[in-house]
Amino acid sequence: MKISVELTLTPLQDDFRPPIKQFIKRLRASHFTVKETPLSTQIYGDYEALMPFLTTEIRAIFQEEEAIMMHMKLVKGDRSDYIPDF
Numbered sequence: 001m002k003i004s005v006e007l008t009l010t011p012l013q014d015d016f017r018p019p020i021k022q023f024i025k026r027l028r029a030s031h032f033t034v035k036e037t038p039l040s041t042q043i044y045g046d047y048e049a050l051m052p053f054l055t056t057e058i059r060a061i062f063q064e065e066e067a068i069m070m071h072m073k074l075v076k077g078d079r080s081d082y083i084p085d086f
Contacts, residue, residue: 002078008040012067044080
């Protein structure tokens, strides 16, 4: 089953950019489709492969940072080709 996941990583510190960049670079290095916007990052793939990958990467960034928050939305289906029609 294909899924689409929207992630927003929020480090709770003044110098918030480095952890975000590090996390996005890890996502980019995967074999999954990754799209970025100024407010979030989307990643697309098969549920059985993507969820363990995300669990590992979220655990890693949580262990590296003292105060950090992750917002995550899951959508069934691959929405990577979505184009607004309005």
